[in-house]
Amino acid sequence: MMPEHHPGDDLLIAYAAGSQDEPVALVVATHLALCPRCRKEVERLEELGGVLLEEHKTEALGEDSLARVLARLDDAALEAPDPQAPEPAPVDPRMPRPLRNYLGAGLERLDWTSYRGLDKAELLTEVPGFRTRLMRIKSGTAMPAHTHEGTELTLVLAGGFSDEHGHFLRGDVAEADAATDHRPVADPGEDCLCLAVTDAPLRLTGPFGRLLNPFLRI
Numbered sequence: 001m002m003p004e005h006h007p008g009d010d011l012l013i014a015y016a017a018g019s020q021d022e023p024v025a026l027v028v029a030t031h032l033a034l035c036p037r038c039r040k041e042v043e044r045l046e047e048l049g050g051v052l053l054e055e056h057k058t059e060a061l062g063e064d065s066l067a068r069v070l071a072r073l074d075d076a077a078l079e080a081p082d083p084q085a086p087e088p089a090p091v092d093p094r095m096p097r098p099l100r101n102y103l104g105a106g107l108e109r110l111d112w113t114s115y116r117g118l119d120k121a122e123l124l125t126e127v128p129g130f131r132t133r134l135m136r137i138k139s140g141t142a143m144p145a146h147t148h149e150g151t152e153l154t155l156v157l158a159g160g161f162s163d164e165h166g167h168f169l170r171g172d173v174a175e176a177d178a179a180t181d182h183r184p185v186a187d188p189g190e191d192c193l194c195l196a197v198t199d200a201p202l203r204l205t206g207p208f209g210r211l212l213n214p215f216l217r218i
């Protein structure tokens with residue numbers, strides 16, 4: 001089934017231009033792995049970018065470009081797999097390829113914390129200014145109502161959830177910002193597994209949310 005909720009054009013353009021922060025690029029790349037429509041659009045944007053670069057090519061690509069290419073090849077060599085590295089974890093078929101590289105020893109061996117039907121595991125903790133998490137919401141569970149001080153991108157990997165803005169299933173991306181006040185509810189029948197990236201802490205809005213806010217830092 002094809003996703004129905006796609007990242008906005010601004011996200012696809014920034015991805016094609018390679019100008020996105022890694023956590024956001026990870027959400028877009030994971031969506032692209034599941035969405036032929038957006039893959040096509042990003043290909044088109046990349047071609048467009050290539051044509052523009054070609055048209056503007058001047059001496060900017062000067063003498064040191066060979067040195068730069070060689071330096072990059074050196075970097076690539078450094079990233080070659082370590083033969084001493086432990087066996088890779090068995091692949092979870094629900095995890096699209098771009099995300100697998102971030103899961104280390106596998107989904108179940110991540111450092112999960114649980115609170116009232118919501119499990120969270122942090123990824124990419126070394127990137128400042130973002131929180132990148134896998135979230136597992138127990139089927140049928142409602143999340144506390146909340147809004148955002150920044151932007152929240154949520155990509156569904158398994159199961160689904162609904163909020164005031166629609167119904168989100170595998171591959172769908174929900175974008176929320178300071179103007180969004182929502183209360184996601186996981187679909188019944190299957191836990192909802194999501195990749196969520198926020199660039200600022202959430203602010204809980206319900207009556208209990210305000211009370212819980214300092215404790216429940218979702």
Ligand SMILES: [Zn+2]
Pocket residue numbers: 003005006007031035037038039
């Ligand atoms: Zn798409």
